Amino acid sequence: MPHSQFVYVTFIRTTPEKLWAALTEREFTEQYWFGVHQESDWQPGSAWKMIFRDGRVADAGEIVEIDRPRRMVLKWRNEFRPELKAEGYSRCVMELEPMGETVKLTISHSIEKDQSQMIEAVSGGWPRILSNLKSLLETGKVLMTEK
Amino acid sequence: MDDDLVFKALADGSRRLLLDRLHRKNGQTLSDLCQGLEMSRQAVAKHLVLLEEANLVAVQWSGREKLHFINPVPINEIAERWIVKFEQPRLRALSALKGALEKAKPPKN
Numbered sequence: 001m002p003h004s005q006f007v008y009v010t011f012i013r014t015t016p017e018k019l020w021a022a023l024t025e026r027e028f029t030e031q032y033w034f035g036v037h038q039e040s041d042w043q044p045g046s047a048w049k050m051i052f053r054d055g056r057v058a059d060a061g062e063i064v065e066i067d068r069p070r071r072m073v074l075k076w077r078n079e080f081r082p083e084l085k086a087e088g089y090s091r092c093v094m095e096l097e098p099m100g101e102t103v104k105l106t107i108s109h110s111i112e113k114d115q116s117q118m119i120e121a122v123s124g125g126w127p128r129i130l131s132n133l134k135s136l137l138e139t140g141k142v143l144m145t146e147k
Numbered sequence: 148m149d150d151d152l153v154f155k156a157l158a159d160g161s162r163r164l165l166l167d168r169l170h171r172k173n174g175q176t177l178s179d180l181c182q183g184l185e186m187s188r189q190a191v192a193k194h195l196v197l198l199e200e201a202n203l204v205a206v207q208w209s210g211r212e213k214l215h216f217i218n219p220v221p222i223n224e225i226a227e228r229w230i231v232k233f234e235q236p237r238l239r240a241l242s243a244l245k246g247a248l249e250k251a252k253p254p255k256n
Contacts, residue, residue: 005174007205007216108207127223134224143227 004119005110010130011102014137019096019103020069022137032132032142042066048074056080061089071095076109084118087111105130149201153221156201161186162194166203169217176212 012019022028026037035053040046044066050059061075074092078084090111097104107126111119132142156162168180177195181188195215198204205218 003174005216007174007207007218008220009202009205009218010220011202106205127219128227130220131223131227143231 002114004116006123007108008126009106011104012134012137013102016069016096016103032136033129078118087118152201156197156203173216174214
């Protein structure tokens with residue numbers, strides 16, 4: 001079956017509740033996610049959007065599963081690059097597991113297509129976003145404010 | 148995550164080779180990774196455990212298959228700690244220079 005996927009894992013010294021808030025609330029995401037924020041009411045089946053600072057829609061999709069503060073599954077399509085949008089919906093799974101003093105955050109992003117450009121594009125962005133997120137939660141500061 | 152574990156895991160050519168193979172094709176099983184290598188299956192399995200402990204490899208189950216994915220997050224943290232912060236003063240100097248040069252430009256008529 002055609003498939004492209006990446007799996008990224010980071011351990012953050014925080015609580016699942018704080019990490020969940022950082023992943024979903026605008027005041028946090030704008031700080032570590034290079035100015036983007038999300039719009040959703042975070043209910044199963046609800047619409048989900050990621051918005052650039054200038055108001056353009058970056059990505060959009062739907063909340064497939066949500067189990068605060070443990071697991072979230074999103075249907076995710078790029079909206080601003082036509083060649084990526086043409087690949088259709090991908091699936092992003094975020095899992096939070098408490099491990100001692102830390103929380104293990106696993107982000108898995110996949111699409112049923114070989115050599116997906118969409119997966120390649122998002123896989124390049126996540127490591128910096130995750131390092132920034134870790135730094136924000138552990139020290140109160142982000143490492144970089146611009147891409 | 149313990150930086151020592153990351154540097155130790157990276158301080159071995161066979162383990163870096165396994166990471167390169169996962170970078171080329173992500174989500175491989177142990178058997179996939181053994182193909183074409185002059186290492187025993189046990190040796191590859193041992194290297195994968197060390198990579199996993201250092202969080203350089205993430206594992207996901209797909210039915211009965213254990214799939215290995217390269218996890219670049221610890222390497223990115225090293226890059227930010229040892230590279231990016233040294234670039235920042237230079238980037239700031241460049242933007243100060245740009246600002247000064249643009250200010251010095253004679254006004255257009």
